[in-house]
Amino acid sequence: MRTSMQEKEARLVAGMYDRHRRTQYELYAYCANYFWGNYRGVFFADENTAAEIFQNSFVKLWENIESRKIYVEQGRVMGKDRKPLDGSIRTYFMGIARIKYLEWARQHPVYSDPETEMGKKTGEKGFDVQDYLDILYDYSDNVMLEIVADLISQMSPRCSEILTKFYYEEKDLDVILLEIPSIESKNALKTKKHKCLDTLRVSAKEIYHRYLNA
Amino acid sequence: MDMDFQDRIDEYLLRGDRMSDEEKKKFLCEVEQDEEKKEQLELTQHVKMAIASREEKLKVMASLQWQYELEHEDTQMCECAMPMMERVTSEKKLSSGKIWWWISGVAVVLIAGFFIVRPMLVMDYEGASFERQPDGVRGDDDIFDAGTAPSEMDSVASDTVFTDTLIEMNDE
Numbered sequence: 001m002r003t004s005m006q007e008k009e010a011r012l013v014a015g016m017y018d019r020h021r022r023t024q025y026e027l028y029a030y031c032a033n034y035f036w037g038n039y040r041g042v043f044f045a046d047e048n049t050a051a052e053i054f055q056n057s058f059v060k061l062w063e064n065i066e067s068r069k070i071y072v073e074q075g076r077v078m079g080k081d082r083k084p085l086d087g088s089i090r091t092y093f094m095g096i097a098r099i100k101y102l103e104w105a106r107q108h109p110v111y112s113d114p115e116t117e118m119g120k121k122t123g124e125k126g127f128d129v130q131d132y133l134d135i136l137y138d139y140s141d142n143v144m145l146e147i148v149a150d151l152i153s154q155m156s157p158r159c160s161e162i163l164t165k166f167y168y169e170e171k172d173l174d175v176i177l178l179e180i181p182s183i184e185s186k187n188a189l190k191t192k193k194h195k196c197l198d199t200l201r202v203s204a205k206e207i208y209h210r211y212l213n214a
Numbered sequence: 215m216d217m218d219f220q221d222r223i224d225e226y227l228l229r230g231d232r233m234s235d236e237e238k239k240k241f242l243c244e245v246e247q248d249e250e251k252k253e254q255l256e257l258t259q260h261v262k263m264a265i266a267s268r269e270e271k272l273k274v275m276a277s278l279q280w281q282y283e284l285e286h287e288d289t290q291m292c293e294c295a296m297p298m299m300e301r302v303t304s305e306k307k308l309s310s311g312k313i314w315w316w317i318s319g320v321a322v323v324l325i326a327g328f329f330i331v332r333p334m335l336v337m338d339y340e341g342a343s344f345e346r347q348p349d350g351v352r353g354d355d356d357i358f359d360a361g362t363a364p365s366e367m368d369s370v371a372s373d374t375v376f377t378d379t380l381i382e383m384n385d386e
Contacts, residue, residue, distance in 0.1 A: 028278040029285075059271050148257070149264035167262045168269050170228055190217070198215045201257050 002075055009089040014072040016065050027089075031058060034090040035097060042094055043101035053104060056153045057097040063149060064096075067142075103154055147204045159196035166193060219251055223258045 002010075012030060015023025035054050039045075045053065064070050070079050070092065079085040085092060152160070165176045173186050173193075183189045226233065226241055233241075245251045 024274065025278050025281055028275065029282055032282055055272075055275065058275060059268060062271055063267065144256070145260045145263060148260040149267065152261070152264050152268060163261060164265055164269065166224075167228070167258075168265045194215065194217050194220060197220065197257070197261065200261060201215060201254075204257070 005088060006077070007075060010072045010075050010077050013065055013070060013077050013089065016062065017068075017071065028058065031061065031090065031093045035094065038094065039097065042098055043105075045101060045104070049104065053097055053100045056100045057093060059153065060096050060100070060150070061093050063146075067146075100153075103150075107154070144204060144208065147207050148200060151200055151203050151207075155196070155200070158192070159199070162189070162193050163196055215254060216251070219254060220258070223255050226255075227258060227262060 012023055012027040016027050032054065035057075036050075039050050039053075043053075070077055070085060070089075072078070073082075077085045077089060079092075152163075155163070161180065162176065165171045165179065166173070171179075173189055177183060177186055177189050180189070183192065222241065226238065230238065245255050
């Protein structure tokens with residue numbers, strides 16, 4: 001027997017998959033209310049960082065719904081191995097947020113250094129590789145796309161700016177050079193772009209081999 | 215990673231419509247025969263797809279966030295953490311703070327304007343200043359210039375101007 005919350009969440013996930021505008025907002029508000037009410041109990045971050053984590057987490061939730069990693073069947077939200085999702089969508093969302101926080105913390109030494117109080121607290125929260133795999137990556141198909149998408153959410157602002165202008169906005173290097181005056185020359189821009197792609201490639205390969213073949 | 219080959223990948227992915235079918239076929243054949251080049255092409259394709267997906271979602275989320283903040287004014291999230299969204303929302307959203315800035319600015323301009331214009335309305339008359347009476351009389355103050363002798367004025371002797379109270383005062 002489904003509870004009213006399960007029915008509501010099934011409706012939200014189905015509506016999100018169908019790109020129903022009103023349901024998109026409803027799911028967004030549903031996750032935001034829960035996130036802002038509970039994030040302090042899950043990780044340690046200032047409001048700016050928390051907002052960034054929320055943004056990246058919702059993008060990931062949306063991508064998981066689009067790729068049918070979670071989907072609705074017979075009025076129930078289903079997850080891995082075609083089984084009903086453990087817990088609620090809110091818990092699932094906070095699971096993504098927790099992983100996004102841990103990814104962020106690894107890039108910020110004070111949060112990852114076990115010698116610091118922050119680092120100890122972060123360490124106590126633990127890092128379950130299986131959670132990481134289950135929530136972030138579907139290793140049945142197109143796993144590299146998911147890994148790359150996840151890495152893009154963690155890219156430096158400069159790399160994000162350059163790659164977005166080049167591959168999404170499809171601007172020429174000359175135009176990008178005008179828009180980023182701190183880069184001195186076209187060659188420097190080209191080199192920077194290449195470095196960003198190379199970093200992505202190395203990180204993606206590392207994640208693929210370390211976690212998915214573990 | 216081969217930087218020169220990356221240029222060719224970018225040409226294929228972003229300006230493939232300018233390539234002939236022959237050129238495209240030759241390029242793909244070259245990729246198939248080299249595992250590293252194949253990997254490089256796939257990575258670039260994934261980057262392009264992932265960025266497009268992310269940007270489209272961020273655009274939608276910007277409007278969702280704007281709506282959320284309107285409905286939850288007391289739980290406004292920090293804008294500075296969302297550079298992508300901020301670009302989109304800045305055109306649509308006028309926060310209450312900015313509205314008050316505009317109102318204050320307009321008020322300052324009006325008050326300053328009042329104090330600038332006000333002296334222009336004040337007339338100086340032999341060191342004493344008085345405000346112009348709203349008598350609807352046009353023309354400059356020379357009409358009431360007490361220094362002008364009646365004989366210099368182009369009028370008839372019986373004209374009421376000569377019996378004007380102000381001129382009589384000046385003669386005294």
